[in-house]
Amino acid sequence: MTIHADAMHAITDETRDTVDGVLAYARTRALYENVPLDKPVTPDQLAETAAGSITAHGIGAQRATALFADVLAPTCLSIDHPGYVSFIPSAPSKAAIAFDLVVSASAIYGGSWLEGAGAVFAENEVLHWLAREFGLPEGAGGVFVQGGTIGNLSALVAARSAARLRNAENGLADPPRFKVVCSSEAHSSIVSAANVMDVEVVPVPTGADGRLHGDAVASALDEHADAVFAVVVTGGTTNFGIVDDIASVASVTKSRGVWLHVDGAYGLAAMLVERMRPTFAGVELADSVIVDPHKWLFAPFDACALLYRDPAQGRAAHTQHAEYLDTLTERPDWNPSDLAVQLTRRSRGLPLWFSLATHGTDQYRASIDHGIVLARDIADEIERRDGLSLVRDPQLSVVVFRREGWTMTDYQAWSDRLLDDQIGFVVPSSHRGEPVLRFAIINPLTTFAVLSGILDTLR
């Protein structure tokens, strides 16, 4: 049998059927009334049921789709299940899910204006809206990158590059090892970024309220003086949703001329809710900011909005130079690739753009507020119930609590049962050595009834 090189690409009955079949499955999955939670199986079990799909002649789209739908997908947790409240969930809007397919179908290169002008423009509309919401000045801008980890890394690389340039301008030598200051509660991706960059992390203790404050940062800057190239504040810690005292830290970094980065991967979305804005005071002074649309802005995996107060500083650090790229980099165009650790990029901001354009910003504010209100309500319910107590009052949409008298073994057995029974996905966590439970509420379909139903099983 001859194999034609274009068989996968040409428009034939077969390729048409493939596209139709896949879109039909995607449509069914996107519109499930009751999303199954599903659960993992062992590698051995999958080896038995799912191995052997890669063959010389192909198994055909129908069989491959069936294999995914019937065997593989049911072993992947549905992050958008209303009872999925572990880690930080994701609950993409229907509009965003659907448009993600369009991004794939449209073969857009999102790295340069020359290649993706309209897509870059639409992404920038979203980025500029976010920048305005966060109080950043006109001229602020950025890029959608894969996730908060890459966003934090890219921002910190830009911060170090700015410190190096400033040292060079002032005839100063760089320190033997640059240092980054953050709270002891900062996300693990800051340590990860520091490892990649080979810089030292200076962890600063938080106050009794769990927040990083300016005076503690000032002492750290006194001690480590000229080696510190950036201070990271967290706009909503992953564990508790605690927002650092950004304003007091910002006044210290401004007076010392140190880069301020706000890691708002999870929590900064809450700033879109008017009454929450004071909690985030000081964000407007940041040199760089991140927020993950795949967390609390209802976009599918994976997207992080990275914003610079002065995008030129991101460009100075990240623009890749190569002969084959000169035609792009020597233009005055807005090229998203120049602003982060990446070159080729998917226009991963487009699903959020489409959903925001479709529904408007008021809908976003209301859907985010749902999580904040529900966190408060379920926290009150926890306090009312015998045998349950809060570890601390929720500030955003994370609720941490304990079941009195339970050990980690009890929590784990309960959590496994909850998943087995397909009620919810709540994994035990720990706080200062004490095992605890944690609800992270993102999904507008997660209701008081869903969560109190989970509490009912804690007996």
Ligand SMILES: *Cc1c(COP(=O)(O)O)cnc(C)c1O
């Ligand atoms: C989730 C999170 C990150 C990491 O983001 P990813 O998208 O998972 O890479 C960083 N910081 C905070 C505060 C987070 O909650």
